[in-house]
Amino acid sequence: MARIFMTGASGYIGSVVVEQAIPKGYQIYALSRSEASDEKIKAQGAVPIRGDLKFYDVLREQSAQADIVLHLADAYAGNFGMDYAEVVRIDNAAVDAIGAGLDGSNKPLVITSGTLVVAPTGRVTTEESALWDKPLNDRISSEQHALKLVNKGIKVSAVRLSPFVYGRGASGVRLFMMMFANGGEVFYVNDGDIKTSAVYVDDAAALFLLAAEKANAGDIFNATSINDVTTRELSEAMGSILGLPVKSFSYDDTVSKFGEFLARFLNAENQASGAKAKSQLGWDPKGLGIIDDIKIGSYVAVAEGLKKPVA
Ligand SMILES: NC(=O)c1ccc[n+]([C@@H]2O[C@H](COP(=O)([O-])OP(=O)(O)OC[C@H]3O[C@@H](n4cnc5c(N)ncnc54)[C@H](OP(=O)(O)O)[C@@H]3O)[C@@H](O)[C@H]2O)c1
Structure with a gap:
């Protein structure tokens, strides 16, 4: 039974990922910051692991034991006053810890980004389109930081979510x-x-699992159905x-x-x-x-x- 380590499993999208992964036979170990999240995670048939994005030893150890890592937690979620440079610092350090656990393994790590990193052109854009020079936030820094882990022998891919999930x-x-x-x-x-x-939440969740199962190292996927x-x-x-x-x-x-x-x-x-x-x-x-x-x-x-x- 393949083991997934997840961050953000107690959240809106992450909980749907868990809901879809369990019947597919995955065992889920999920980072959890509180007893309330423990309960939510356990009720879905997953195993809560106490920690947050700054518990680097936990992130490294859990990633090392997993076959797949899905990273959906976002320090900005529910904390919209946070300076975004701090959000990026927290994310990059957490991803480095996950990377330390996966180093040289060729295991999949799927990280979360957003389609708003790309510049508006008045036309349909793809994952290859030019980046936006005036983005709403600096999420692209975290995406690029995570994708560099490809050089450490990790099968990293990124799911760019629509502004409206x-x-x-x-x-x-x-x-x-x-x-x-x-x-x-x-x-x-x-x-x-x-x-x-926009993308329906169940469809977004399905894309995380598909990326874990089939993406190549360095792949980026837009999660947009509309x-x-x-x-x-x-x-x-x-x-x-x-x-x-x-x-x-x-x-x-x-x-x-x-x-x-x-x-x-x-x-x-x-x-x-x-x-x-x-x-x-x-x-x-x-x-x-x-x-x-x-x-x-x-x-x-x-x-x-x-x-x-x-x-
Ligand atoms: N929903 C959307 O429309 C949308 C659109 C574009 C991108 N996204 C991105 O998709 C991802 C998931 O979004 P969501 O809507 O599912 O978010 P959400 O419902 O707000 O859930 C956020 C998750 O991150 C966890 N988390 C927050 N800060 C953390 C920290 N410091 N350490 C560890 N865990 C932490 C939360 O844990 P607790 O349960 O303990 O709070 C929760 O599991 C995020 O990266 C978000 O930016 C979402």
Whole structure:
């Protein structure tokens, strides 16, 4: 039975990876920071290993004992005030510790990145497209740092997730719905005609396992099943399910009300193609589309919960 060591197994995407890996016969050992995460991990049939991204001995030892390592934890998750240079430092040191455990083994290590590392071009982009010189954050540094472990005889690959990983009524779509419900209106930036990409969480999870099983050293895969949904379409779908008015905010208004990061995120074009994962790994994304999931799928219950009771 192949043994996987995972970081981020208690999170949104990681828990779906565990859910899919256990029936495939994998044994999962999962980094866990708390008793609450221990319980979640155990309930899924995996083994919690106490530690965090700074427990270098744990990362090294667990990686050495594993056949596959999947790295999904992100020090920035739930800690959005953290200086991103610190996020990169934490990630690079953790990946070095994982690398020390895998050194010379040719075992697979799959790390997590994002499609927003690539520059918007007004057209569909691939994993080979030019990097963005004004990215939202410096995630590319962590991706490049991890991929260098190829030189240490490790089969490293990277999954670049879409800005919107959605489904199961959670993650970014849910957070935006909460923000809009709180403000009593839904908005998009400028004309809202910016195209972005998305992937259903179960499909994203499946890609991590496929990369572990079939990727070559140094491969990068975009995890996108949709790359032409506009930000206006997303906002209109959320507005209709929340029963709220939908408006356009100028970019400057969005910055002054919500800060530059959110304004840039909502105005970031991303037409990354998932074709490479489909052709090379046989990735077959099957999830409900993001608009349908908002209007008739898992976000319907979220909207019901957010609607204020009529006085
Ligand atoms: N969800 C999206 O839409 C999306 C889009 C693009 C990229 N991503 C990336 O995909 C990965 C997984 O995202 P997610 O949505 O599943 O995140 P999530 O639900 O917030 O889960 C984050 C995971 O990382 C763990 N973690 C956080 N800080 C840690 C630390 N310092 N040491 C050890 N573990 C730590 C958390 O453990 P606890 O349970 O103990 O908190 C949790 O298991 C991240 O790298 C994220 O940046 C996600």
